[in-house]
Amino acid sequence: MPRMSRRSRSLRRIKKKLPGGSTKLVYAKRQPGTTKCSICHIELKGIPRMRPFEARNMAKTKKRPERAYGGFLCANCLREKLKQEARQS
Numbered sequence: 001m002p003r004m005s006r007r008s009r010s011l012r013r014i015k016k017k018l019p020g021g022s023t024k025l026v027y028a029k030r031q032p033g034t035t036k037c038s039i040c041h042i043e044l045k046g047i048p049r050m051r052p053f054e055a056r057n058m059a060k061t062k063k064r065p066e067r068a069y070g071g072f073l074c075a076n077c078l079r080e081k082l083k084q085e086a087r088q089s
């Protein structure tokens with residue numbers, strides 16, 4: 001019987017093949033959810049799904065689009081927001 005903390009389904013179960021040919025059950029954390037636009041809640045493109053330890057060694061330019069509000073707003077919402085800002089000024 002696996003230990004108490006591993007009986008929960010909050011951890012993902014992976015059947016890993018060992019060099020000898022046998023398989024071993026390995027427990028791994030689940031993949032985080034996708035980043036969403038803060039206005040329309042649509043899934044943002046160009047942002048990888050990863051855990052913080054994976055993000056740590058990744059270049060900043062690979063983690064979000066390099067434009068104003070990149071990683072927070074989708075392209076359509078950004079376009080509308082920039083138009084609004086231009087009208088107000």
Ligand SMILES: [Zn+2]
Nearest residue numbers: 037040074077
């Ligand atoms: Zn949006």
